[in-house]
Amino acid sequence: MNEGHHHSDRKGIFVLSGLAALAFLALALIVYFRRRGICTLDQARRQRHRIINTSLVVLIFAAGIYIFWTYVAVHWFGIWAGLPWRQYDESWAVSSSAAVLGAAIGLYLILFRRSRQISRVTTHSVSDASAANNHPR
Numbered sequence: 723m724n725e726g727h728h729h730s731d732r733k734g735i736f737v738l739s740g741l742a743a744l745a746f747l748a749l750a751l752i753v754y755f756r757r758r759g760i761c762t763l764d765q766a767r768r769q770r771h772r773i774i775n776t777s778l779v780v781l782i783f784a785a786g787i788y789i790f791w792t793y794v795a796v797h798w799f800g801i802w803a804g805l806p807w808r809q810y811d812e813s814w815a816v817s818s819s820a821a822v823l824g825a826a827i828g829l830y831l832i833l834f835r836r837s838r839q840i841s842r843v844t845t846h847s848v849s850d851a852s853a854a855n856n857h858p859r
Contacts, residue, residue: 747784751777775833779826786822789815 754776760769793815800807 743784747780751780779830779833782822782829783826786819786826789822790819794819 755766755769755773760766760773766773793812797807797810797812797815
């Protein structure tokens, strides 16, 4: 069997599995937003910043998990199982996955903590206004 042809077969499988993973990730995000009341395109347009921010955090987090799982966990499991993978230096993956996961967590904290603070301020303003209207002066 031609080794180059065999490699291209594996590359096709790798690309298809990557596309399938992205499709499942997109499907999970659609289900997530629909369960939170974003069911129509009009609602999606009104909530577009929330959708974009959440999708971005999920995509970055998934990339970090992918790097860690593929290049750290599977690599060391393969070595433990006796595969000749010790010859490959995958030490870059530990710091890279940590950096990507750290970026995802940082982005989550910046984007979603700020949105909670904004909604808290809005909720307090509304409740303060209704409390002022209910109390005689």
